[in-house]
Amino acid sequence: MAFIYRCQIELHDSLYFATREIGRLYETEPVIHNYALCYALGLVDSEIYSTTVSEEHSYRYFCPEQVPKYERHLTALNQQRIYVTPARSISHSSTLNTWKYANNNYHVEMEKTQKNIPGFGRTKEIAPESKFEFFIISDKSLKLAKWIRLGKWMSKAAVEILEQKEVKRSPSETDFIFPYLLNPLDVIFSHQVISYDVVNMPPVSLIQNVKMLGRYYEFDQLKIPACMEYRFRAD
Numbered sequence: 001m002a003f004i005y006r007c008q009i010e011l012h013d014s015l016y017f018a019t020r021e022i023g024r025l026y027e028t029e030p031v032i033h034n035y036a037l038c039y040a041l042g043l044v045d046s047e048i049y050s051t052t053v054s055e056e057h058s059y060r061y062f063c064p065e066q067v068p069k070y071e072r073h074l075t076a077l078n079q080q081r082i083y084v085t086p087a088r089s090i091s092h093s094s095t096l097n098t099w100k101y102a103n104n105n106y107h108v109e110m111e112k113t114q115k116n117i118p119g120f121g122r123t124k125e126i127a128p129e130s131k132f133e134f135f136i137i138s139d140k141s142l143k144l145a146k147w148i149r150l151g152k153w154m155s156k157a158a159v160e161i162l163e164q165k166e167v168k169r170s171p172s173e174t175d176f177i178f179p180y181l182l183n184p185l186d187v188i189f190s191h192q193v194i195s196y197d198v199v200n201m202p203p204v205s206l207i208q209n210v211k212m213l214g215r216y217y218e219f220d221q222l223k224i225p226a227c228m229e230y231r232f233r234a235d
């Protein structure tokens with residue numbers, strides 16, 4: 001048996017992270033990676049969820065070095081049998097913003113300026129009131145935060161559990177289609193993936209409309225892959 005939560009995120013600020021860079025345009029895909037959700041939901045290095053890690057790899061609001069430690073942090077969620085899927089857009093709109101910066105040194109050598117070219121760029125962000133949907137699979141009941149922060153700007157967002165059920169895993173393997181987003185590394189070790197569409201984004205591109213063979217959980221006529229856990233290498 002497992003608890004499955006169908007959750008919704010509603011943005012209260014614009015959401016920005018650089019999914020792709022096209023010249024000076026930094027574009028945000030209307031997708032939230034499952035790695036990012038684990039951190040935003042407070043599941044990583046948490047005493048509440050029994051996912052604490054060693055002090056050497058601890059995760060706090062201030063991190064002295066900007067080096068991802070996904071394997072160190074998310075393996076603890078595997079041990080607690082907590083898994084979060086990526087979030088897909090239910091409804092969204094985008095906004096374009098232009099930013100500029102200049103050299104603001106307080107003390108400089110007085111030299112003749114050769115060119116006056118400001119640094120600038122544009123960001124395509126997901127607008128407030130956009131909504132996303134994702135699932136959490138857990139062996140035990142969870143209590144989630146109502147408000148979270150997302151993206152480079154630490155944008156405010158509301159989290160709502162739309163539905164919660166305790167379900168059984170299918171007794172045997174079968175073909176089925178999962179139309180939502182998945183992290184391919186997390187599913188290829190437990191299922192035979194037959195076909196899919198790719199959503200390119202770092203640090204691991206996602207897949208959707210996935211046809212696969214394996215065991216699943218039945219959730220309101222939706223078949224959700226069972227036995228998923230965080231993996232970090234394809235070999």
